[in-house]
Amino acid sequence: MKRKIIIDCDPGVDDALAILLALNHPEIEVEALCSVTGNGLIEHTTANALKILKLCGREDIPVYRGCNESLSQEVPETVDAFGDDGLGGYAHLVETTQQPEQEHAVDFLVRYAREHSGEFTLFIIGPCTNIAQALRKDPEFVHHVKEVLIMGGTKGFGNASPVAEYNFWADAQAAQEVLAAGFKKVTMIGLNVTHPIALEADIREMLRIFATDLSTFIYKITQVGVDEAWQSAGRLVAPMHDVLTVAYFIDPTLLEVIPAHIDVVTEGIAEGESVVDLYGKYHQGQCNAHYAATVDVARFNELFLTTVFPEFKDEIIQYIKENK
Numbered sequence: 001m002k003r004k005i006i007i008d009c010d011p012g013v014d015d016a017l018a019i020l021l022a023l024n025h026p027e028i029e030v031e032a033l034c035s036v037t038g039n040g041l042i043e044h045t046t047a048n049a050l051k052i053l054k055l056c057g058r059e060d061i062p063v064y065r066g067c068n069e070s071l072s073q074e075v076p077e078t079v080d081a082f083g084d085d086g087l088g089g090y091a092h093l094v095e096t097t098q099q100p101e102q103e104h105a106v107d108f109l110v111r112y113a114r115e116h117s118g119e120f121t122l123f124i125i126g127p128c129t130n131i132a133q134a135l136r137k138d139p140e141f142v143h144h145v146k147e148v149l150i151m152g153g154t155k156g157f158g159n160a161s162p163v164a165e166y167n168f169w170a171d172a173q174a175a176q177e178v179l180a181a182g183f184k185k186v187t188m189i190g191l192n193v194t195h196p197i198a199l200e201a202d203i204r205e206m207l208r209i210f211a212t213d214l215s216t217f218i219y220k221i222t223q224v225g226v227d228e229a230w231q232s233a234g235r236l237v238a239p240m241h242d243v244l245t246v247a248y249f250i251d252p253t254l255l256e257v258i259p260a261h262i263d264v265v266t267e268g269i270a271e272g273e274s275v276v277d278l279y280g281k282y283h284q285g286q287c288n289a290h291y292a293a294t295v296d297v298a299r300f301n302e303l304f305l306t307t308v309f310p311e312f313k314d315e316i317i318q319y320i321k322e323n324k
């Protein structure tokens with residue numbers, strides 16, 4: 001039986017890659033996409049979610065438009081690294097007639113969770129706003145979700161501030177409420193493991209050579225990420241953060257995961273910082289989440305590429321074996 005998932009997202013180049021991986025895996029059933037402001041404003045992230053479904057011929061999957069404002073009622077600062085349209089300037093390549101559903105994403109989440117209690121995994125790969133609002137709206141929501149996988153937070157270094165990862169920084173209050181809510185199982189897949197899986201130039205070149213509609217799309221939308229990484233850090237890579245949540249769902253052995261008590265700083269100089277207490281050492285051994293500590297990059301590359309491009313499986317495996 002296929003495993004049901006909901007993806008709450010802010011596409012976003014890396015969200016697009018996560019959604020593409022999920023849509024191309026035979027054992028995953030994407031039940032819906034929910035949008036939130038983050039990598040772009042809500043108009044763009046909602047439109048981009050629809051465009052990604054169109055690209056994969058999956059306009060049967062509904063898209064629910066979510067929150068534009070964080071819990072503090074401010075519109076988060078969006079991310080420049082993915083261009084004005086959130087897809088590296090290439091959103092215009094895909095046109096779709098599919099419209100978002102009338103129902104708000106928060107209402108959908110509450111309703112769906114009641115109707116499918118215990119049956120689905122929830123992916124949060126943008127700011128946590130929609131999920132925090134669902135928790136506030138329905139105290140039972142927390143009990144209906146089988147598992148939560150979050151791309152957010154970090155340990156050791158940030159990308160929105162010296163200590164904060166963007167998604168948690170954009171709505172720190174929401175991130176804190178989600179982690180404190182008491183979900184049965186929450187895994188924080190943070191910047192410390194998503195930074196190393198960046199799309200490297202040689203792999204990206206492989207996508208150009210494949211020359212399918214999908215590989216060409218990925219090649220193009222990741223260009224702006226490479227340009228930004230080159231200017232800021234002298235690296236020829238494109239960020240792929242969010243995709244690691246779906247890869248981990250497919251193969252849990254990709255990550256070393258440690259029980260932890262995780263809090264999020266909601267104000268002040270460290271706003272958005274995830275405070276990771278491994279094994280709950282400072283919380284009487286009480287853990288509210290799992291923390292992803294390390295990642296196997298070569299195996300991630302193989303899983304991502306062979307799932308999205310099964311027609312090139314032999315070439316991909318051979319290349320990774322000899323070069324990674």
Ligand SMILES: [Ca+2]
Pocket residue numbers: 009010011012014015038039125126242
């Ligand atoms: Ca995202």
